[in-house]
Amino acid sequence: MSLVKQLIKLNNRKLIAKPAYLSTTARETFKFEELELELNATKPNLPEDTSKIPFGSLFTNHMFSVEWDSKEGWSRPKIGPLKPLQIHPAAKCLHYSIEIFEGMKAYKGVDEKIRLFRPEMNLNRLYKSAVRSTLPTFDKQELLKCIKQLVSLEKDWIPKSTSASLYIRPTFIGTEVRKNFKSNINKKIFLMT
DSSP states (O other): HHHHHHHHHHOOOOOOOTTTSSTTTOOOOGGGOOEEEOOOOOOOOSSSSSSGTTSSSSOEEEEEEEEEEETEEEEEOEEEEEOOOOOTTHHHHHHHEEEEEEEEEEETTTSSSSEESSHHHHHHHHHHHHHHHHHHOOOHHHHHHHHHHHHHHHHGGOOSSSSOOEEEEEEEEEBBBBBBSSOOOEEEEEEOO
């Protein structure tokens, strides 16, 4: 069987197994109902026409983050001001490529209703990638609720255009500080728009 056919077969396989390193006493997922909000006090300085913003050149005021560690499992999710990540230079994501991401989009329809474009497909791919990369699993619906909350907070950034959207970047990284590949101690999911 060709490599391409093997990859297609692997992508279509239903992944239900949890990684072995996830402790039964640790929190197995984070919950939307525990979401902590720290809203930026300043209003965004938006251009008059947000559809004219070059792709990837501006970021919204807030970001989502949630931490995982091998003893406690998932922490409480947070939405707070966009800020640089504090990461040790020996973090796994910088040396062993323990990092996955997806690209999602939010649109504003002619009825002014905000819509995400196929979020379930994005989250299914993110989940499968997490399992393949030995990152901890999470509840996809809980993450989707958190994404919707972030998009709702940043709704003014969504262009009123049929040819532009708000780009959403869910990213999952290994943050533990180790010189070896085998440890699974600390992880982080963050989203920026």
